[in-house]
Amino acid sequence: MTSASQTPPTGRTDDELAQSDIPAMLRYGLSFAGPHRTALFGDGAVGAAVLLDRLGIQPRAVAFLAKVVRSGGVRYAAELREPLPGDDAASMVRTWLESAATTADGVDGDEQAARWLEAVAELLGLRHVYRSRTAGE
Secondary structure, three states: OOHHHOOOOOOOOHHHHHOOOHHHHHHHHHHOOOHHHHHHHHHHHHHHHHHHHHOOOOHHHHHHHHHHHHHHOHHHHHOOOOOOOOHHHHHHHHHHHHHHHOOOOHHHHHHHHHHHHHHHHHHHHHHHHHHHHHHOO
16 A cells, blocks of 8 residues: 555644643653644643633743743642633643643653643644735735
């Protein structure tokens, strides 16, 4: 069977990605490499960006949180009173961080969590750029 005869995977909508179990994806994606990590940095990051975008969170806030995780660790970030601005965003992200803290193993685990947050921030930024460019057309 050649790659030309294979059908490409169907895309997932924002609503479908927003329903992803981000805490579970963090637990498994930070614990295991391979498909779990791929899912975390793929669908998990996009789903997280969709959720944060719907709450009006700016990419720079998520990028700053990644720096906090890299500097103080995911456990420290999970204990912050307001890891992101706004009650809904803070509560949601705290759940993600608490989940990540259960499996993040030392500096390497914190680094993976920080990289994931950076990926979420980048995707969130792309959503903002796309929306502003298409609004002007």
